[in-house]
Amino acid sequence: MCVTLPQAAVSALWHGQVVEAIKLVRAEQKIGLKESRELIDAYVRTQPALLSRIGQAQADAREGLFRWLIFLLVGGAGLAYLLV
Numbered sequence: 001m002c003v004t005l006p007q008a009a010v011s012a013l014w015h016g017q018v019v020e021a022i023k024l025v026r027a028e029q030k031i032g033l034k035e036s037r038e039l040i041d042a043y044v045r046t047q048p049a050l051l052s053r054i055g056q057a058q059a060d061a062r063e064g065l066f067r068w069l070i071f072l073l074v075g076g077a078g079l080a081y082l083l084v
Helices: 007-014 018-029 033-045 048-083
Strands: none
Touching: 007 018, 007 033, 007 048, 018 033, 033 048
């Protein structure tokens, strides 16, 4: 099965922006969310390097979120210490 996507959607996928790629496919092909997601999933399955890239982008995002959470917790504890 050969899945073709708009170039903008492929570019978004290579930048790890899966949600943006789905939006672009929906807008260009005028299809629903489920169909867009299925097209994106089918395309990604045919591109092992892209699958790895998306996984890395998601891991990086989780790591960044974790760092912010630690920062906020430490900052909140420091602020609580100063106020008490």
